[in-house]
Amino acid sequence: MPEYTLKLRRYSPESGEPAYWEEFTADLDGHRSVLDGILQIRDREDGSIGIRHSCRAAICGSCGVSINGRPGLACHMHLEEAQKRAERDGGVITVEPMGNMPVLKDLIVDMDAVHWKKMQRVTPWLIPEGEHPEREYIVPKEAMVDVTQTMACIQCGACVSHCLSMEVDPLFIGPAALAKAYRFVGDPRDGQQFERLRDLSEDPHGIYDCTHCFNCIEACPKGVAPMSQIMRLRRIAGSDHGIEDRNNGHRHENAFVKNIERNGLLHEADLLPDSYGGKFHPRAVPELLSSLPIALRGLQRGKITPKKALLHEHKAPQEVKDIFQRVHGHDTRFELNLYVSGKDEEQSGEQDNHDIVEGAQAHGTPSSSSAERSPNSV
Amino acid sequence: MPAHDVLIIGAGLAGQRAALAAAGAGASVAIMSKVHPVRSHSNAAAGGINAALNVDDSWESHAFDTVKGSDYLGDQDAIEIMCREAPGEVLWLEHQGVTFHRNDEGKLGTRAFGGASAARTYYVADITGQALLHVLYEQLMKNYLTVDRYEEWFVTSVVQDDAGEACGVIARNIRDGSMELFAAKSVILASGGAGQAFKPTTNAMICTGDGIAQAYRIGAPLMDMEMIQYHPTTLAGNGILITEGARGEGAHLYNAQGERFMEKYAPNKLELASRDVVSRSEQTEINEGRGFPDGTVALDITKVPRKRTLEALREIVNIGRDFAGVDITREPIHIKPGCHYIMGGVKTDVWGETSIPGLYAAGEVACVSVHGGNRLGANSLLDTLIFGRRAGEHAADRAKGMSMPVPSEKSLADEQAMIDAIVRRERGVGRRVSEIKDELGTMMNEKVAVFRDQDGLTEAHAIVHRLKDEAKSAYIDDQGTVFNQDVLGVIELGYMLDCAEAIVMGALERKESRGAQFRLDFPKRNDAEWLKHINVSANGGDEPKISYSEVTMTQWEPQERTY
Numbered sequence: 001m002p003e004y005t006l007k008l009r010r011y012s013p014e015s016g017e018p019a020y021w022e023e024f025t026a027d028l029d030g031h032r033s034v035l036d037g038i039l040q041i042r043d044r045e046d047g048s049i050g051i052r053h054s055c056r057a058a059i060c061g062s063c064g065v066s067i068n069g070r071p072g073l074a075c076h077m078h079l080e081e082a083q084k085r086a087e088r089d090g091g092v093i094t095v096e097p098m099g100n101m102p103v104l105k106d107l108i109v110d111m112d113a114v115h116w117k118k119m120q121r122v123t124p125w126l127i128p129e130g131e132h133p134e135r136e137y138i139v140p141k142e143a144m145v146d147v148t149q150t151m152a153c154i155q156c157g158a159c160v161s162h163c164l165s166m167e168v169d170p171l172f173i174g175p176a177a178l179a180k181a182y183r184f185v186g187d188p189r190d191g192q193q194f195e196r197l198r199d200l201s202e203d204p205h206g207i208y209d210c211t212h213c214f215n216c217i218e219a220c221p222k223g224v225a226p227m228s229q230i231m232r233l234r235r236i237a238g239s240d241h242g243i244e245d246r247n248n249g250h251r252h253e254n255a256f257v258k259n260i261e262r263n264g265l266l267h268e269a270d271l272l273p274d275s276y277g278g279k280f281h282p283r284a285v286p287e288l289l290s291s292l293p294i295a296l297r298g299l300q301r302g303k304i305t306p307k308k309a310l311l312h313e314h315k316a317p318q319e320v321k322d323i324f325q326r327v328h329g330h331d332t333r334f335e336l337n338l339y340v341s342g343k344d345e346e347q348s349g350e351q352d353n354h355d356i357v358e359g360a361q362a363h364g365t366p367s368s369s370s371a372e373r374s375p376n377s378v
Numbered sequence: 379m380p381a382h383d384v385l386i387i388g389a390g391l392a393g394q395r396a397a398l399a400a401a402g403a404g405a406s407v408a409i410m411s412k413v414h415p416v417r418s419h420s421n422a423a424a425g426g427i428n429a430a431l432n433v434d435d436s437w438e439s440h441a442f443d444t445v446k447g448s449d450y451l452g453d454q455d456a457i458e459i460m461c462r463e464a465p466g467e468v469l470w471l472e473h474q475g476v477t478f479h480r481n482d483e484g485k486l487g488t489r490a491f492g493g494a495s496a497a498r499t500y501y502v503a504d505i506t507g508q509a510l511l512h513v514l515y516e517q518l519m520k521n522y523l524t525v526d527r528y529e530e531w532f533v534t535s536v537v538q539d540d541a542g543e544a545c546g547v548i549a550r551n552i553r554d555g556s557m558e559l560f561a562a563k564s565v566i567l568a569s570g571g572a573g574q575a576f577k578p579t580t581n582a583m584i585c586t587g588d589g590i591a592q593a594y595r596i597g598a599p600l601m602d603m604e605m606i607q608y609h610p611t612t613l614a615g616n617g618i619l620i621t622e623g624a625r626g627e628g629a630h631l632y633n634a635q636g637e638r639f640m641e642k643y644a645p646n647k648l649e650l651a652s653r654d655v656v657s658r659s660e661q662t663e664i665n666e667g668r669g670f671p672d673g674t675v676a677l678d679i680t681k682v683p684r685k686r687t688l689e690a691l692r693e694i695v696n697i698g699r700d701f702a703g704v705d706i707t708r709e710p711i712h713i714k715p716g717c718h719y720i721m722g723g724v725k726t727d728v729w730g731e732t733s734i735p736g737l738y739a740a741g742e743v744a745c746v747s748v749h750g751g752n753r754l755g756a757n758s759l760l761d762t763l764i765f766g767r768r769a770g771e772h773a774a775d776r777a778k779g780m781s782m783p784v785p786s787e788k789s790l791a792d793e794q795a796m797i798d799a800i801v802r803r804e805r806g807v808g809r810r811v812s813e814i815k816d817e818l819g820t821m822m823n824e825k826v827a828v829f830r831d832q833d834g835l836t837e838a839h840a841i842v843h844r845l846k847d848e849a850k851s852a853y854i855d856d857q858g859t860v861f862n863q864d865v866l867g868v869i870e871l872g873y874m875l876d877c878a879e880a881i882v883m884g885a886l887e888r889k890e891s892r893g894a895q896f897r898l899d900f901p902k903r904n905d906a907e908w909l910k911h912i913n914v915s916a917n918g919g920d921e922p923k924i925s926y927s928e929v930t931m932t933q934w935e936p937q938e939r940t941y
């Protein structure tokens with residue numbers, strides 16, 4: 001059996017000690033998961049390692065963690081693959097708790113405090129208009145398939161873990177909850193489409209607070225593509241209901257799009273000035289000043305370095321440019337749905353769409369290994 | 379002390395449905411689960427839910443299929459109720475927001491399933507259980523004012539009053555290790571099955587038979603425990619499930635010689651014969667040397683159009699890729715029968731009442747019995763919902779004329795002492811919990827599986843006894859209070875061992891072959907002597923007691939069972 005070194009983030013709130021790293025070895029077939037590795041270590045060596053787990057098959061959403069800096073399910077990542085990805089970290093598979101949520105113990109985070117609170121925020125239940133029919137609601141087949149993509153969410157929190165907007169604005173409703181919101185907005189049985197959309201548009205932490213960082217799409221093990229769902233919410237709010245974005249979010253979003261198109265990956269130092277009309281736009285100065293804490297945080301975390309802020313080390317790869325060209329050059333609305341699209345069975349809808357997200361997604365096969373798709377995953 | 383009219387243990391479909399029903403009937407309700415409700419094992423029921431909702435279908439036909447599937451061990455009054463109420467339940471689910479698959483007219487569409495004479499399985503792609511579970515949880519979030527949720531609380535025992543009535547539970551808050559006594563006029567056990575007593579199993583790690591053992595320990599009889607379903611299509615090694623939906627959509631089974639062997643065993647229904655029949659056929663092929671070297675046969679889904687597979691079986695496309703490295707749309711996948719479901723459980727009536735007043739059971743933890751010797755695919759979701767709802771309604775009704783009981787604090791102190799003693803056990807003296815669990819599972823999967831005999835079962839019985847002894851000194855590493863999963867593992871091991879004992883005793887007792895129980899030494903069904911339920915009850919420290927109960931017949935006389 002091959003051996004794998006797993007470095008786990010340990011934290012025991014009772015000890016009074018800060019979190020620390022501990023290394024273990026697992027010997028398992030490379031096809032087994034990181035969760036299997038951790039469970040083997042628990043069984044053999046140290047039963048006190050805390051990790052939520054149950055199904056082992058990526059359906060219960062218990063085992064969200066961050067593996068070598070990438071969020072995902074421990075049961076959904078092969079040891080072999082994890083090892084390969086860990087090469088730049090010396091071949092050590094590093095597992096730590098998800099981000100954006102407080103740690104309770106070892107790899108266990110407080111999902112109630114963040115994830116479930118946000119979920120409750122989007123009124124996550126169907127509100128039909130009037131009495132229900134005697135039999136079933138008659139609704140288009142496609143509509144049910146469409147919302148089933150968001151029904152596929154297993155509430156694992158992986159998308160929340162690395163959501164860039166949530167890092168900056170902890171009040172941001174976030175990818176998973178907004179994907180859940182789409183599940184109702186897109187459901188023809190729901191009678192509150194307008195109210196839901198107005199609510200989520202007017203909330204400064206709502207749909208316009210997403211910065212298009214792609215992290216949630218990349219993180220999601222179930223192909224829910226939260227960012228795409230958020231884009232659809234915006235589109236329906238704006239085009240179909242004429243709801244205005246009063247919170248500058250849309251400009252912020254455009255800045256991100258431009259930034260990615262130019263650099264191929266998110267260049268955060270540029271982002272703030274861009275969203276206020278470019279670095280030397282007079283408006284940028286006061287606005288930038290008010291955003292200063294955000295930039296400082298970026299500096300602290302190494303996301304923005306002074307060097308990076310001035311020089312672009314990356315040029316947009318051809319792939320990213322292709323996506324933009326393809327989408328901008330398309331007249332039809334790409335309604336991406338993983339339940340209906342395969343490479344050879346792409347669907348195209350009836351309305352106009354110039355949305356990068358769907359385009360980016362329509363490139364892929366219905367696979368959850370979306371890493372290649374994200375221009376931000378360099 | 380928290381007090382509720384109705385306290386539900388377990389928050390899968392049965393528990394959540396019971397909670398909504400009880401709250402709807404005006405009771406004060408709490409639902410408690412050792413995991414967050416959406417982590418429950420109901421997620422794994424991929425294929426769908428049966429209901430005779432089409433005008434050209436009838437509940438009688440559904441009931442007959444279920445009776446026949448059960449190998450005539452199911453109680454026909456309960457089966458009638460389930461099948462009659464199924465259409466209303468599916469519509470209720472639809473109205474709550476379940477995104478059921480539609481046909482071209484926008485109405486509910488169906489797929490075919492094993493053992494059924496009509497296509498009556500309603501579904502959401504291949505995430506039906508997950509979709510139902512999450513939609514019910516949406517309703518719990520909506521009803522947060524009327525249903526209290528205790529998420530990540532672990533029940534250590536059900537408490538009885540002096541008269542023997544259930545009056546509450548003792549539970550440990552997993553987040554901080556504190557113990558609490560809960561008072562309740564009624565307790566509904568809805569905490570699922572015991573598949574983890576087998577290894578491998580399709581069951582999630584949480585399925586450790588908690589509720590079955592909790593009821594058993596306070597004197598409730600367990601019924602049909604020997605009836606363990608082996609699902610025909612699980613991955614070798616890790617036991618991960620490939621949904622029956624695959625065969626429902628048209629996938630075929632082949633042995634290593636490329637023969638579609640089901641033609642031999644079930645010439646009419648082929649791959650869609652009932653699960654016990656298909657599993658036995660596969661195991662026969664494997665045992666007689668016509669399987670692949672890894673002890674498997676092949677499931678070929680490439681027969682199904684690729685677009686359809688991607689749309690309706692997407693989850694198993696992912697499972698094939700992630701857990702077996704196979705693209706199921708292009709090549710066959712190796713599978714074998716694997717432990718999947720326990721038809722037996724805590725004996726209840728059609729309202730979920732156990733023999734202990736105030737204690738109810740619903741879902742896989744219970745045995746009503748609607749599944750008898752073999753459960754049909756897509757009947758388990760139905761069972762959880764129908765009997766979960768009925769238990770919730772009945773318990774709410776019962777609460778109306780009652781005052782709140784006051785359970786004794788002494789039981790709380792006892793349980794606290796029990797846990798403290800486990801934490802204090804000397805390390806390195808006994809065996810590790812994981813070792814015992816592993817031995818139990820491997821042994822059960824060898825001796826109490828698809829084919830059984832007297833010798834194997836007798837050995838199994840002795841081994842379970844030895845493991846029970848060893849479990850008393852099994853030690854743990856975690857001394858903490860916050861998320862001490864280690865100490866819970868010891869308690870779960872105890873639950874599993876109790877379940878295993880009852881399973882083995884039932885299997886030893888039933889000297890015939892019926893449904894999931896196939897005795898090599900008694901290969902025929904024997905209606906004259908064994909058309910009856912076997913009950914196992916705890917008996918203080920002594921060997922458990924065996925008793926029998928009648929199978930309720932309404933309109934279907936036992937016939938020979940062919941597919």
Ligand code: SF4
Binds near residue numbers: 162164213
């Ligand atoms: S795309 Fe938007 S929602 Fe998704 S992770 Fe980035 S900021 Fe968060």
Ligand code: SF4
Binds near residue numbers: 158159
């Ligand atoms: S959207 Fe994806 S990553 Fe986010 S919680 Fe749902 S399944 Fe997990």
Ligand code: FES
Binds near residue numbers: 053058059
């Ligand atoms: S254990 Fe269920 S998702 Fe990983």
